[in-house]
Amino acid sequence: MLLELKDVHVHYGKIEALKGVSLQVDEGEIVSLIGGNGAGKTTTLKTISGLRSCSSGSVFFDGADIGSMPGHKRVLAGIGQAPEGRGIFPGMSVHENLLMGAYARKDDHSKELAEAYELFPRLAERRSQAAGTMSGGEQQMLAIGRALLSKPKVLLLDEPSMGLAPMLVQQIFSIIEEINRRGTTVLLVEQNAQQALRLADRAYVLETGRIVRSAPASELLDDPQVRAAYLGGDVGDAAPAGAAAAEAEAGTVALGKGEAAETKPEAGGAGPEAGKADGE
């Protein structure tokens, strides 16, 4: 097991954002964490990358308890993150942003740099442009590329599809798949549940700070309750990806609280072999 959260509680002041989250990510997997607004998805990622400290519970990475390790050291341990809202350095050029990704490394990073430019040719075109002046999609690419420069064992992606056009979402997701194929474990946080479930091996459903469901992604994709809550009801898989994405958003907003809350937490989850949704 590469990454494990055990009964993690996180507070913002008196508000409890995470109420005992446990999840596991195995090496080589794509694991998705889906849930509506305010479910605690971003908080979970911030807890893993060390931007938030947990009030109780523990975080294990690569066999070691990293609960008390400061954020900047977790990068060296192998946790890379593309933060929500892109979190790039707006005044730095694209190239400088990428180099910041290798900030903590002392070894040669030219291979990863070339790889980032190869995965995102768009970034190579904009090499010397100030990152803040780029479009949302390009900034998202930069955030992912920058995270790759730290040569992470696990890549945490926080809503890479947020605010992007459907075409671009497709593109980003296929690049995520490619990154995973090249050997990086991915933990993907998404509101765009449809897309995320098609990509992921396994998924967790997070709701108001608790994991309410965990299963192979394909299973969740077919699960009537999850479909009702996050995937826009009965609209078929046949719908084009863009439309489905939009519906997934709509579904989240119109989330019927009762149904989803009744789903019982399911311990364990399935292994990486569970297979992908054949939707792609």
Place this chain on the structure above:
Amino acid sequence: MSENMKKSASTAGWRGALSGPLESVRTHWDRAPGWERWAVYVLLVVGALFLPYEGLAPIMSPESAWDTILFYPIGIYVLLALGLNVVIGYAGMLDLGYVAFWAIGAYTMATMAVKHGIGFWPLLPCGIVLAAVSGVILGAPTLRLRGDYLAIVTLGFGEIVRKVAENTNWLGGTRGINNIPHPPSHEGVWLFGVDLFTYKIRDARPYYYLLVAVIVVVIIFSKRLEASRIGRSWTAIREDEDAAEIMGVPTFKFKLLSFATGAAIGGAAGVVFAAKTSYVAPANFPFLLSATILAAVVLGGAGNIPGVVVGAFLVAWLPERFRGLADYRDLAFGAILVAMMIFRPEGLIPSRQRKAEMAEGGGGMGHMGAEVDTSGSEAEVGSR
């Protein structure tokens, strides 16, 4: 690498935003060969040495002694602004109590020299170190705060230092400390009709030259820092503190370092100031001065040394120049500041990077007000 980064950042990509003679000068400067840069540096220093020339006095300050004004407020403001620039311009932290570090430097000189007879030169490093240490003491518990909260705490710190000085007999209370000795003199070294190392009460020019020397050292120091890994870490923190942390920048350590560096420069200014005026009192260190220095940094262009120097010069000089307007000069000064913020919100001579940050909508003050400004917490708030 940083040279490369700078070059690539400043050539392509920026062209769209470039306009006006200032930008073309800057583009030229970015490509200028080494000898040209050095020539300009030397000219600037020589120009600074010529500033006290009597012929300039009627133009620059018809109502008050020009050479005195050059030392204080102009020279001291420039030095303080350079120090505050490290905190605000580089690391993007809003410090509203900066004057406290200046006071600590000045009081170090005052107490140690008057009560223990220690000379100026040993006290200069002492004042610098003491100010830096107090920067760390203030910073360690408070730098976990961001933006407005940090500003409030530093504002409080500035007032505390002043109040402590006011209420401590050992520090002279409200009456302060006088008869602070001047730096030791070495007579007979003449330059432009000034006895260069003769620190007496009558001639302000040697002190001014001393200050110029300190300013030059501080500028070189700042420039080196800016181009270093430390400078890049500060930039990352300023632009997105959370992102910096997850890139592996030990943000707390670097914020503390920036605070201590800024404080040290303030301390140096304090020691020189006390040695010149031979009198310090709590009234010399009001909150208003912290605000004025902040105005100088922002007006000139936070993060850009030429901008900061020009800003500080104007903020110090304009009120003196228009002394004839009596009480209206503050009004005029305020109007100029407001106009500046409307027409050039990024400052007179902004750093290019700052401009890009502002274009992105970060407010150009780095993460002042970060707690509501960072995209992460914004979404967090929005989602609740």
